[in-house]
Amino acid sequence: MKIHNKLFLILFSFTFSIIAGLVVLIQYSIGQGIIDFVNAKEVKALEPLAVKLSKEYARTPSWEKIVGGDEQFLMLVNAQLRDSQFLPATRGVPQRPFMRNDDRFGPPRGFGQRERRPPPEHAAHYVLLDENQQRIFGKLFDDLKYIKTPIELNGKTIAYLGVSKRQSLADGYELDFLKQQTNYLWLIALTAGLLTLLLSFLLSRHLVGPVKQIANGMHKLTKGQYSTKLSLERKDELGQLSEDFNTLAFTLAKDEQVRKRWLANISHELRTPMSILLGELEAMLLGIREPTHSNISSANDEALHLKRLIDDLHMLNSAELGGMHYTMQPTDIGFLLNSIEQKYHVIFEQHNIKFYLLNSANNSTINADKTRVLQLLDNILMNAVHYAQCSTISLTATNINIKGHAYLELIIEDNGIGVEQTHLSHLFEYLYRVDSSRNRQEGGSGLGLSICQHIVKGHSGEITAEKASIGGLAIVIKLPLFTQ
Structure with missing residues (x-):
């Protein structure tokens, strides 16, 4: 896979994952916030009932006489929530006022026992607890959490009015609001995803484009095309890299010229004394020149000149390889x-x-x-x-x-x-x-x-x-x- 595609996939996947995670987190936060708001609102709606129960208890300190039983307790709750959006589980049961000793209902069957059947997660359940938070009337489930409103008399808590926390919403304008916000969130996520797709493509091309040019330039350098030059008008590290590339290409071109001139010069320097030396020796061998002391001395001078040149070349080569030692x-x-x-x-x-x-x-x-x-x-x-x-x-x-x-x-x-x-x-x-x-x-x-x-x-x-x-x-x- 090309680096352009890799970079694009990495940028897009990373950004899209963050956006999706944020959308899910925000949606969960809004949902929980609305549920907590509904629960708090319901507790607020039941506060007058707690006040009424406190007043009744002041006159008649017996919950059996005041309420009567589970069914009567739910009727009281239903009466309190009649004008609100909250309805108890016993919807449709006739409303009853507070009971007296002479007209209260007897305790229902199963009084004092907790129900074991798990309730629907969007339904609320109500319970009246004593000062030790033990059930008196209503429904108390082990798997639910309850918001407990204390019922106080003369500064002392005499009972608790509990309502179970909803874990979801079934209806109401809050549910409509939640659905609306969810739609908006996913619309925003879709828009952000499209923008991420576009930006990832443009950014990857912006970053990889100069790299491709530099790679092509390096490929030309390997073929000996030292006149290659990049023109990247950038102020970042890639721009500095392109300038370094141009400097490298210029240096290689210059070194290539020096190498060619070096080869031409050294061949010429070696050929000149060698040609003279061979010419003089050949002339003496053919008898054109006499092997006199003067002619032999001339040939010897050329040989010495050739030796000095070779010695100097050896010294320079030693210096280049670090072989020229110094006793400081x-x-x-x-x-x-x-x-x-x-x-x-x-x-x-x-x-x-x-x-x-x-x-x-x-x-x-x-x-x-x-x-x-x-x-x-x-x-x-x-x-x-x-x-x-x-x-x-x-x-x-x-x-x-x-x-x-x-x-x-x-x-x-x-x-x-x-x-x-x-x-x-x-x-x-x-x-x-x-x-x-x-x-x-x-x-x-x-x-x-x-x-x-x-x-x-x-x-x-x-x-x-x-x-x-x-x-x-x-x-x-x-x-x-x-x-x-």
């Missing part, structure tokens, strides 16, 4: 930068490059792998020496604070040809070259800056490329300072 220890910034200056002094003189070291972080320490940091600076400086065509290189070290955290900022600038703004964000991608026609024998593997980025990330730092203040390219490195 507190490292003094001043000592590190002085080592760099001494190491490259001769190289800078050979290329007629002026080097300026501006260190305002002499007393600072970073937690770093010294070998990896030297490799990082080596790659950046050698790039500047070989490719920037510069005459000046500066290295500035300062301490900065970013959001309450202390960092060492290293800025390596040159005054060379620089890099266009559009290329700056791509310099750290694998095999990315600003000048694709550069001689690959001099151009290196194209992986140096990618390795630099992995080293900086391994030290929880950040590396970016910017326009230099002195005209060329600036590499900015931020490394967290060591805190004890």
